[in-house]
Amino acid sequence: xxxxxxxxxxxxxxxxxxxxxxxxxxxxxxxxxxxxxxxxxxxxxxxxxxxxxxxxxxxxxxxxxxxxxxxxxxxxxxxxxxxxxxxxxxxxxxxxxxxxxxxxxxxxxxxxxxxxxxxxxxxxxxxxxxxxxxxxxxxxxxxxxxxxxxxxxxxxxxxxxxxxxxxxxxxxxxxxxxxxxxxxxxxxxxxxxxxxxxxxxxxxxxxxxxxxxxxxxxxxxxxxxxxxxxxxx
Amino acid sequence: xxxxxxxxxxxxxxxxxxxxxxxxxxxxxxxxxxxxxxxxxxxxxxxxxxxxxxxxxxxxxxxxxxxxxxxxxxxxxxxxxxxxxxxxxxxxxxxxxxxxxxxxxxxxxxxxxxxxxxxxxxxxxxxxxxxxxxxxxxxxxxxxxxxxxxxxxxxxxxxxxxxxxxxxxxxxxxxxxxxxxxxxxxxxxxxxxxxxxxxxxxxxxxxxxxxxxxxxxxxxxxxxxxxxxxxxxxxxxxxxxxxxxxxxxxxxxxxxxxxxxxxxxxxxxxxxxx
Numbered sequence: 001x002x003x004x005x006x007x008x009x010x011x012x013x014x015x016x017x018x019x020x021x022x023x024x025x026x027x028x029x030x031x032x033x034x035x036x037x038x039x040x041x042x043x044x045x046x047x048x049x050x051x052x053x054x055x056x057x058x059x060x061x062x063x064x065x066x067x068x069x070x071x072x073x074x075x076x077x078x079x080x081x082x083x084x085x086x087x088x089x090x091x092x093x094x095x096x097x098x099x100x101x102x103x104x105x106x107x108x109x110x111x112x113x114x115x116x117x118x119x120x121x122x123x124x125x126x127x128x129x130x131x132x133x134x135x136x137x138x139x140x141x142x143x144x145x146x147x148x149x150x151x152x153x154x155x156x157x158x159x160x161x162x163x164x165x166x167x168x169x170x171x172x173x174x175x176x177x178x179x180x181x182x183x184x185x186x187x188x189x190x191x192x193x194x195x196x197x198x199x200x201x202x203x204x205x206x207x208x209x210x211x212x213x214x215x216x217x218x219x220x221x222x223x224x225x226x227x228x229x230x231x232x233x
Numbered sequence: 234x235x236x237x238x239x240x241x242x243x244x245x246x247x248x249x250x251x252x253x254x255x256x257x258x259x260x261x262x263x264x265x266x267x268x269x270x271x272x273x274x275x276x277x278x279x280x281x282x283x284x285x286x287x288x289x290x291x292x293x294x295x296x297x298x299x300x301x302x303x304x305x306x307x308x309x310x311x312x313x314x315x316x317x318x319x320x321x322x323x324x325x326x327x328x329x330x331x332x333x334x335x336x337x338x339x340x341x342x343x344x345x346x347x348x349x350x351x352x353x354x355x356x357x358x359x360x361x362x363x364x365x366x367x368x369x370x371x372x373x374x375x376x377x378x379x380x381x382x383x384x385x386x387x388x389x390x391x392x393x394x395x396x397x398x399x400x401x402x403x404x405x406x407x408x409x410x411x412x413x414x415x416x417x418x419x420x421x422x423x424x425x426x427x428x429x430x431x432x433x434x435x436x437x438x439x440x441x442x443x444x445x446x447x448x449x450x451x452x453x454x455x456x457x458x459x460x461x462x463x464x465x466x467x468x469x470x471x472x473x474x475x476x477x478x479x480x481x482x483x484x485x486x487x488x489x490x491x492x493x494x495x496x497x498x499x500x501x502x503x504x505x506x507x
Binding site: 050051052053055074076078094168169170171172176180182184186187188193195196 | 385389394395399402403404405408449452453456457459460463467470471474
């Protein structure tokens, strides 16, 4: 279960477990987490637990709520996030967020994580996540993988002298209906693959087969009557 | 009506990089215009059992039931192609089988599966789905998602509780709100769409969509649509390049020609009178 480590200037003050749907933070004693300091508003922020997510929301505080140095209005807490309220700090730790080798496949029961606002979910089933480390969404994953940069220069044929940046996952070359190939961009580099047409494209004078062909800097590609050079940036 | 010459179907499944077995199951039958994909869940190997039962039962039931049915009839209650009734029946049978096994075999307790299926008939596509496996359509270079996930995350998005931006950082990706085989009754969502020649349909498990965003799926289908095998391979490759956290399955269908049910005015009048 997720928890918060409460500290001031690096010294440990306490620990809170996120065992409720809603946890309030503020100066008033009515809060679940009371921080008795004038910098903190009476009702400063709230954490709502929905499923496996913990939402941190600022409750219109005077001095703001910060996560990892950035002011937020609403934020889905990620493992190891640092929440700052004035000089006070709360570190969010989530067991699920710590990558573990071969986490046992488990099934969440609906009762473990009922969404607080309704009962529409009769049977929320958790599909086993092998380890929470890879839970990052597509955008994150894409950003995390360093993608190489490259372009192609048209040497002869139509569009001679033009350059095309290879900044997409697939870039199409050639003429539809006649001969088409694609260059795919992967973490390992760039690959040329035949898509359609009677003849296969040539790389440095050699026809490539049906398999993806790894491209090297300054390779010369010929297809659909055009010659082009592959250049790594 | 045999649709073998009307549809080009390519299907591919991959275990991914993190799992040791594949709990997805896929099947297709071009003759009756059927494609089915299921993503199983449950401890040990039960997920595999559930998705396998789902796919096998649905294909077998529909193959048999379709022999009796003349295509092109409309069900007066749902206003959909009459095949929709057969689909509902077949899915109910599959649900009962999975549920029965899960009650019977302790090691299969609580197993279930998602489902997305398409049936092509009379220039229409009937789409049934449960859970977070999806169906997309590429038409005129525009990619449209035809299914809405039955998941906690989708419900949060619908109610405006979170933004699509926040959804990407959510840990709730794997919580589905509906599944096949977990209850005695099943709640299938069934929709009908018009089909056009040249359309490309993609059915996939969340092993693809959690790893590859819609823009990359779109770019891949757009540039590789003339070669469906390559497109399927490439989609799986991107998912694995991005981490391959789950099993990845894709089914691609291309519409080669129209397939309206041939009916004379006489048949139509007879239908009206029934």
